[in-house]
Amino acid sequence: xxxxxxxxxxxxxxxxxxxxxxxxxxxxxxxxxxxxxxxxxxxxxxxxxxxxxxxxxxxxxxxxxxxxxxxxxxxxxxxxxxxxxxxxxxxxxxxxxxxxxxxxxxxxxxxxxxxxxxxxxxxxxxxxxxxxxxxxxxxxxxxxxxxxxxxxxxxxxxxxxx
Amino acid sequence: xxxxxxxxxxxxxxxxxxxxxxxxxxxxxxxxxxxxxxxxxxxxxxxxxxxxxxxxxxxxxxxxxxxxxxxxxxxxxxxxxxxxxxxxxxxxxxxxxxxxxxxxxxxxxxxxxxxxxxxxxxxxxxxxxxxxxxxxxxxxxxxxxxxxxxxxxxxxxxxxxx
Amino acid sequence: xxxxxxxxxxxxxxxxxxxxxxxxxxxxxxxxxxxxxxxxxxxxxxxxxxxxxxxxxxxxxxxxxxxxxxxxxxxxxxxxxxxxxxxxxxxxxxxxxxxxxxxxxxxxxxxxxxxxxxxxxxxxxxxxxxxxxxxxxxxxxxxxxxxxxxxxxxxxxxxxxx
Numbered sequence: 101x102x103x104x105x106x107x108x109x110x111x112x113x114x115x116x117x118x119x120x121x122x123x124x125x126x127x128x129x130x131x132x133x134x135x136x137x138x139x140x141x142x143x144x145x146x147x148x149x150x151x152x153x154x155x156x157x158x159x160x161x162x163x164x165x166x167x168x169x170x171x172x173x174x175x176x177x178x179x180x181x182x183x184x185x186x187x188x189x190x191x192x193x194x195x196x197x198x199x200x201x202x203x204x205x206x207x208x209x210x211x212x213x214x215x216x217x218x219x220x221x222x223x224x225x226x227x228x229x230x231x232x233x234x235x236x237x238x239x240x241x242x243x244x245x246x247x248x249x250x251x252x253x254x255x256x257x258x259x260x261x262x
Numbered sequence: 263x264x265x266x267x268x269x270x271x272x273x274x275x276x277x278x279x280x281x282x283x284x285x286x287x288x289x290x291x292x293x294x295x296x297x298x299x300x301x302x303x304x305x306x307x308x309x310x311x312x313x314x315x316x317x318x319x320x321x322x323x324x325x326x327x328x329x330x331x332x333x334x335x336x337x338x339x340x341x342x343x344x345x346x347x348x349x350x351x352x353x354x355x356x357x358x359x360x361x362x363x364x365x366x367x368x369x370x371x372x373x374x375x376x377x378x379x380x381x382x383x384x385x386x387x388x389x390x391x392x393x394x395x396x397x398x399x400x401x402x403x404x405x406x407x408x409x410x411x412x413x414x415x416x417x418x419x420x421x422x423x424x
Numbered sequence: 425x426x427x428x429x430x431x432x433x434x435x436x437x438x439x440x441x442x443x444x445x446x447x448x449x450x451x452x453x454x455x456x457x458x459x460x461x462x463x464x465x466x467x468x469x470x471x472x473x474x475x476x477x478x479x480x481x482x483x484x485x486x487x488x489x490x491x492x493x494x495x496x497x498x499x500x501x502x503x504x505x506x507x508x509x510x511x512x513x514x515x516x517x518x519x520x521x522x523x524x525x526x527x528x529x530x531x532x533x534x535x536x537x538x539x540x541x542x543x544x545x546x547x548x549x550x551x552x553x554x555x556x557x558x559x560x561x562x563x564x565x566x567x568x569x570x571x572x573x574x575x576x577x578x579x580x581x582x583x584x585x586x
Contacts, residue, residue, distance in 0.1 A: 106562075112437065113274065120357035123371060127390070148543070149510060186311060186412045188388040190354040190373045190535075192514040195444035209447060211352075211373060211514045211535060213388045219310070219414020221388055226512040226537045226545055228451070238268075250510045252543020275436065282519035285533060289552070348473060348574045350550040352516040352535045373514075373535060375550045381472070381576020383550055400430075 107196045107204075114240035115194050115206055115233060122242075123189035123210070126261060131173040134261065138166050138242045139234055146247040146262055149227065160253055161261070176260065187224070187260055188213045203232035203243050212262060225251040225262060269358045269366075276402035277356050277368055277395060284404075285351035285372070288423060293335040296423065300328050300404045301396055308409040308424055311389065322415060323423070338422065349386070349422055350375045365394035365405050374424060387413040387424060431520045431528075438564035439518050439530050439557060446566075447513035447534070450585060455497040458585065462490050462566045463558055470571040470586055473551065484577060485585070500584065510539045511548070511584055527556035527567050536586060549575040549586060 118137060125134035138144065146161040163169045190211045197205035207230050214224040227249040233240045247262045280299060287296035300306065308323040325331045352373045359367035369392050376386040389411040395402045409424045442461060449458035462468065470485040487493045514535045521529035531554050538548040551573040557564045571586045 107437070109271065109433065109437075113269070113271075116355050117358065120355040120370075123354060124357050124369060124390070127371065149539075150543070188371055188373070188390070188412050190352055190371050190388070190514055192354075192447060192516075193440050193444040195448050196441065207448060208444075209451065209512055209514050211512070211537065213373065213385070213412070215311075215388065215412040215414075219312070219412075221385055221413040223385060223537070223545055223547060226514070226539065228448070228512070250512050250537070250539040250543075251545040252539075271433065275431070275433075278517050279520065282517040282532075285516060286519050286531060286552070289533065350533055350535070350552070350574050352514055352533050352550070354516075375535065375547070375574070377473075377550065377574040377576075381474070381574075383547055383575040385547060 106198065110238045111204055111235050111240075112196070114235045114238050115196070115204065118233065118240040118242070119191050119194060119208055119229075123191050127187045127189055131176070131261070132170070135166055135169045135173060138169060138245070140166050142166050142169070142242055143244040144169060144242075144247075144261075145245070146249060146253070148253065149248050149250045152248050160249075161259075172261075184217070186215045188215065188221075191229075200232070202234070204235055204240070206231050206233060210262070223251075225249050225253065227251065227262070268360065272400045273366055273397050273402075274358070276397045276400050277358070277366065280395065280402040280404070281353050281356060281370055281391075285353050289349045289351055293338070293423070294332070297328055297331045297335060300331060300407070302328050304328050304331070304404055305406040306331060306404075306409075306423075307407070308411060308415070310415065311410050311412045314410050322411075323421075334423075346379070348377045350377070350383075353391075362394070364396070366397055366402070368393050368395060372424070385413075387411050387415065389413065389424070430522065434562045435528055435559050435564075436520070438559045438562050439520070439528065442557065442564040442566070443515050443518060443532055443553075447515050451511045451513055455500070455585070456494070459490055459493045459497060462493060462569070464490050466490050466493070466566055467568040468493060468566075468571075468585075469569070470573060470577070472577065473572050473574045476572050484573075485583075496585075508541070512537045512539070512545075515553075524556070526558070528559055528564070530555050530557060534586070547575075549573050549577065551575065551586070 144163045151158045192209040194206045194208040212225045215221040230246040232244040306325045313320045354371040356368045356370040374387045377383040392408040394406040468487045475482045516533040518530045518532040536549045539545040554570040556568040
């Protein structure tokens, strides 16, 4: 815990801003803005909690640079010509672990909801983010993000990123 | 994003305090305290996400000053002599957009739950707040608030504010 | 509200870190770490919102020092040899009330979800935390915690702490 006391204020603020924009960009369907939160050499993975806890290598989504993220977004847009639902992320307070190899390590829990065109909302997924962040001039960018989903997910191009 | 790095710390703290009290005041049925978070000349609206995205003018609730907010609360109290449910708001991290015309612009996602007298809880509404805030001496007041509700809502006097 | 403006930044950060770790420790089944967030002379209670509002003395869980917390965890582990579900807490922004008798008073809303082994997630409980915190060298410890649960709960050894 003494580590967390030493997190600079501008890093705390940058992390909070990044997580807020991360959720808002996804929820407002600004997926290109969302990809803009990652570094060029980023690594983005979605894994199930079950696989994480058993140390299994299965990954539901894996993009190991930003171009792959953008490709995935384009595929997603192509498949979903009409927006079939709205997303809403509520992300909890981040936990700080200090710096490793120049990247600020944080975790945060999320709840994600989906609302259909009739206005009915359902719980879609809960889990946590594990991120390694580059912070420069008060702005955080994601070098690595692992989404550990508690909720079972069907891996599909149709799925919006979490 | 460079804008957000320039948000003063006391503004960040005031915004966080305001959002925390906003949810707690609603949830504890301290509706007059909730109205006290607004400026006299406030503007409070609840709109559906569908209407917002289509640029439609429909508004489910609209109070264009604090007296109207207080009137609405009185009507609500009159109709609901007995408290039929409990509310619980979980509001996510705020996104900062800097200052426009002296008002600090923020957005935050919310999830709202209702629990009936048997103790059964259901998801009631998700969406986001868009606020313009006056911050003085470390205290934020709401000059304008738009609640954009993803979840379909029935406009009624019976509804607690979101 | 003028009180909240006077909360030192290191107290704000310590409170945020504590709440983040509180949820993560529970969700990752690090219950001993969770107990480590409390002071030796802590007081931990889970009560229903109904009882709180009616001023009734009923308490669902009550541990009046950390050894009792640890005993409870051991019983819980003994009864639940196999982990039957995963928890996920999403805790909202804390509300600050200043210092009373050397303890920083805060409240925060929570939503808690449970996911079964098939990956199905359900809303488990919503409510709020009311805590008195000792903050030293930028680290917060829980002297007293009251979990006020809106959602009805069955008091049982099988229940994970909230």
